[in-house]
Amino acid sequence: MSSYSTPWILESSDEPTSTGVPHGKLGMWVFLASEVMLFGSLISSYIVLRLGSPLFIVPSHEMLSVPVAFVNTLVLIVSSVTMVLALASIQQDNPKGMIWYLAATIACGLIFLTVKCWEYPHKWHEGITISSGLYGSFYFTMTGLHGIHVLGGVLFNLYILVRGLKGHWSPRRCERVEYAGIYWHFVDLVWVVLFPLLYLL
Amino acid sequence: MEGVAVHPKAGAHETHPELSFVRKYIFSTDHKVIGIQYMITSLLFLLSGFTMMLLMRWQLAYPGHVLPIIGRFLPDTMAPGGVMLPEFYNQLGAMHGTIMVFLGVVPLGVSAFGNFVLPLQIGAKDMAFPFLNMLSYWIFLVGGILMLSSFAMPGGAAQSGWTSYSPLADLAPPGQTMWLIAMTFIITSSLFGAINFITTTMNMRAKGMTWMRLPFFVWCQFVTAILLVLAFPVLQGGAILQLMDRVAKANFFIPANLIFGGVPVEQPGGGNPLLWQHLFWFLAHPEVYVLLLPEFGIVAEVLANGTRKPLFGFKELVISLCSxxxxxxxxxxxxxxxxxxxxxxxxxxTVTTMLISIPSVMVLTCFLLSLRGGSIHFTTPMLFAIAFLPLFGIGGLTGLPLGFTPTDIYLHDTLYVIGHFHYVVVTGSLIALFAGIYYWFPKMFGRRMNVFWGKVHFWVSVIAMNGIFFPMLIQGMAGVLRRQYDPTAQVHNLPSLGLNKVMTWSAILLAVAQIPFILNFFISLFKGEKSTDNPWNATTLDMAACPSPPPHGNFAGDLTVHRGPYEYSVPGHKTDWSPQHVPEDQLTGRMQQQPAQQE
Incomplete structure (x- = not known):
């Protein structure tokens, strides 16, 4: 009954809360506020140096393999849609649908990471490394940090999937599916900002 | 105190299986145990940071002399023959700042008191995420140990100041990498703590505990947690960039054509060192308020309790705090x-800096006016809280010339700045933290601290603190620069050089003054006078609604809050304190007067 009997990072208890919002959901949004500031600091640093430094040389679109990154962006957007569908399925008491949609979300995340693993050596081949210039420094730091976040999201979704296979979730008990979804949408959103900043502009 | 608060000594959760010693006291998820863990750890870090400062002060008063006692034990890379090297002085300076800010005052004010007091004051059984809370402490401890152990790195600990300005920090010895990694741990820990504080305050208030009935301490912790959530990730971002500069030879803060030690730096550069300063201070200015706001809360609690009257302008205090x-x-x-x-x-x-001084002065004015017309009980915590007012006032007012560009350009990088912020952080925050320790000690451990030695600790500490920091203001106005290893190096320093001896011996006096505190703390832990459940006859739930020390689960049942936090000396009530959770009829009706327990 009490919230400290089972240790879990985002523990949600059944007791009513003062605001009516579950603890885990509130905690997740506060966490995302801090993530916004983290990526915000990197993105504003990027803008400041890109506009202010004469040595900021942007590589050509061919060197950046824009089409591949574009496909990757689509993959992430699709994964956001499947994540929404996964939550909707469990809310409509369709655990099987949730598992399939969740598996699709995880697959999309893994595709994204695989393509990134292909892109990095491609960039090195083109002479763009983290120390070659400001663009490379930003490219690898920002996409690397985002990649770690994608990996975290995949692991979070995997946890939801494994619990789902054991029949853990139900329409009345699916808060953590929602938390995983909130986090996953945020990770996608960051990429939607990074993609034009790093590839298109 | 029958009738006021019914709280059987037995814990509220008798059905729980008895936890093992390790789960109960070491890897505990109970917010009270975590708060006490934080308190003891951060007091130890404060002591280590203070020791570093004593070494530096010796060097400033007696440049080139052998360090007494400790000198013989230091390796040749730090102090050959017991005489401090300039590099070691720089390491001590950087580590003193880092430890005092990130491992001492903030964990003590935010994590220790916040963890222990906040859930009690809002009537919650624990934090919203107890496991995350435990994780926060252990990550903090790892970060702190990494930070201290960086003295063992080749080239010593970080030596680019606690501000770690680039490009100096980008090219410094490996200790700086350790600094960045340790900071990552500390930032993560404080993020977990802040998520917990915000969620707990918003979601776990007892029935009837509306926002304007929250004690001012809870308000302070809540605003502080918001600052931590929004400001710390920016330093994390900066730290990632600096780490990349150092480890992977990125170019973020390396300017073009940089020559370091006569050798051109291999990276192409193009970055901007000023960017680091912006990222750092975007954190570090809110951090100044993180150092201060929880202490405002402590002072508010102690003042209301010690004057036996409501705080002056509670609503104005909350508005000022949010501003x-x-x-x-x-x-x-x-x-x-x-x-x-x-x-x-x-x-x-300049304009925004002048603007922020207005709500700060409002807070101080409200505190000052709270004293007016009160029947002041000069208890040990009250002495510290009263001393906070003028001394923090000096700290705040000496800051105004630093907010104006023309005066700042002369005073910046002199000891005036050091004097200013030490008046804020030591005679402000630290004094308030001492008040908090004396105030909540009976609640934490069920025993009271010795009054006489508490007063000795107070008077000697306050005199010693002023002896350290006031001469800094004078030296700073005379143009003595900060971060100097050898004060005799510049002719214009010589007239005010004698003050260094005053400051050093005051610092030694301050060290001596902590001995009665440390002994008092540990002896009272086992031998102190047994405390009653409401040791200060206070109104807030932490004091009035649970036994001392509170059991696992804190309160015997669900509480209902009936009134604001500082209802002291209400006409018509039998006692001069009206606890938040006691219904009106019990306060006006049959209730026995309990003999006052003020010292």
């Missing part, structure tokens, strides 16, 4: 007036 929180995000560049900035930009930051 400080918002404004603290748009003043950061007043730390950088000397770094080169367009005049219109400096104008903006």
């Amino acid at each position: 400080i929180g918002v404004l603290s995000f748009i003043v950061w560049a007043h730390h950088m007036f000397l770094s080169g900035m367009r005049t219109d930009v400096t104008k903006f930051f």
